[in-house]
Amino acid sequence: MRHEPAGGQRPSYFSFAQPLAYRGPGFTPTAQEPFAYRHYDKSRMVMGKTMEQQLRFAVCYWHSFGWGGTDPFGDATFQRPWHAAGDPMEQAVAKADVAFELFRTVDAPFFTFHDRDVAPEGATLAESNANLRRIGDVFAKKMQDTGIKLLWGTANLFSHRRYMAGAATNPDPAVFTYAAGQVKSVLELTHQLGGDNYVLWGGREGYETLLNTDLKRELAQLGRFLNLVVEHKHKIGFKGQILIEPKPAEPTKHQYDYDVATVFGFLREHGLEREVKVNIEQNHALLAGHTFEHEIALAHALGIFGSLDMNRGDEQLGWDTDQFPNSLPQLALALYEVLKGGGMGLGGLNFDAKLRRQSIDPDDLVWAHATAMDLCARGLLVAEQMLQDGALQRHVQARYAGWDEDGGQAILRGERSLEELASDVDARGLDPQPRSAQQERLEHLVNSYL
Structure with missing residues (x-):
């Protein structure tokens, strides 16, 4: 049955007599209100x-x-x-x-x-x-x-x-x-x-x-x-x-x-x-x-x-x-x-x-x-x-922290040539070691919010 409005207006195409409302996470459907928003509180x-x-x-x-x-x-x-x-x-x-x-x-x-x-x-x-x-x-x-x-x-x-x-x-x-x-x-x-x-x-x-x-x-x-x-x-x-x-x-x-x-x-x-x-x-x-x-x-x-x-x-x-x-x-x-x-x-x-x-x-x-x-x-x-919470962003910032230091910024500003960078390896005795990206740990973190 479609809702029949008063005053001779066109009958409603849908059975919902009123616009849907926010009722909160504890909402229980009834015959009179089969659906209400549990999360969409438009004024929140x-x-x-x-x-x-x-x-x-x-x-x-x-x-x-x-x-x-x-x-x-x-x-x-x-x-x-x-x-x-x-x-x-x-x-x-x-x-x-x-x-x-x-x-x-x-x-x-x-x-x-x-x-x-x-x-x-x-x-x-x-x-x-x-x-x-x-x-x-x-x-x-x-x-x-x-x-x-x-x-x-x-x-x-x-x-x-x-x-x-x-x-x-x-x-x-x-x-x-x-x-x-x-x-x-x-x-x-x-x-x-x-x-x-x-x-x-x-x-x-x-x-x-x-x-x-x-x-x-x-x-x-x-x-x-x-x-x-x-x-x-x-x-x-x-x-x-x-x-x-x-x-x-x-x-x-x-x-x-x-x-x-x-x-x-x-x-x-x-x-x-x-x-x-x-x-x-x-x-x-x-x-x-x-x-x-x-x-x-x-x-x-x-x-x-x-x-x-x-x-x-x-x-x-x-x-x-x-x-x-x-x-x-x-x-x-x-x-x-x-x-x-x-x-x-x-x-x-x-x-x-x-x-x-x-x-x-x-x-x-x-x-x-x-x-x-x-x-x-x-x-x-x-x-x-x-x-x-910021945990994800803190991980990303920590992962790229070296680029925010003076040496990293100088490279990005174009102040270091390829020859200078190559010489820097020997001068500083650079031997960089890989660090874990911790993908599985971060996936667990995302799931913890759900």
Whole structure:
């Protein structure tokens, strides 16, 4: 049974009559309240900010409301009302109603969207952009009424067949031009809605075979496209971040935004390292052969950390399964690196995750997001404890202590030549001995916080 609101309003899509509340670790589910947050106390102070400010949760539009539950071998399983036949714009408005109901139910402060997931594509780009602006007006009213904000917007430059050979990297300049018009519209709407970021995911910016690919040409096109986006950002006065989301492969065999290090090299090559940051996804990091925390730590070290997509893969499968997080150790280590690097900033924690095809009940959307939010909150508290205790950081500082002394600093400042260093070995009778890195001891330490 769905909740029936008073006053002739639209019946609730979900069975939860009220937004989920924090009840504490001792909460016991009841028939009237089957779920409450045990750890996500959004007003609790963590490292100088509220938990809500530290985590900046966002619900994504595409997997939760756009995707129908298809896979390469099966048709849609969810059969949401807005997926049925009907007027596309009316369906888009109905989808927005349910989306904001979910945002309110799980008490998420932000949302994210692709243009093609919120508004139908028209016969021309002008018609598509007009559809998007109409839904943007719907969003603006709902955002004003609820206080929910936009974390970021993005243009879908990968689903339509025109983009089968890429958007910015397409061999046809007409496709490049069309993509530019699409991005302009979404960037401007993101700005109008007060979004904190604009994301570019180059799902088709890569290649299948070098037999028909000019790498140098395509990378130059991609650099020009990204510079155009940055130039327009400044022209319209958008104060948010421009983000690239790294991924090594899938849907293309090789994507140009392979990982954080690759993106940074690309940004340096095109003079964008101070203009563009990265939106890091856990499963994309794993597909690139890294851990989530590695990519976060590297992005902070390079000064390009922007935001996070919090979704995992399956350890038995080698593709991007986009599952909701369920591992406390993984979350704690990732959030430890976030806090150690100074926090989320304008970024946030976006659930770019989708239900399994067999999770077809509307309430499964609530359970998936709420349990993930509670687990992330628990991971944040573990990360806070790790930082406040300081044992890990003290070990790292002790391990590199020699580089903080005068001799180590002189080397780093370029004051010692190779000949001087070689002579120093004999003069000082250097015979350095290895010292244990104590990895197992530190792994035990991390587990002690959980």
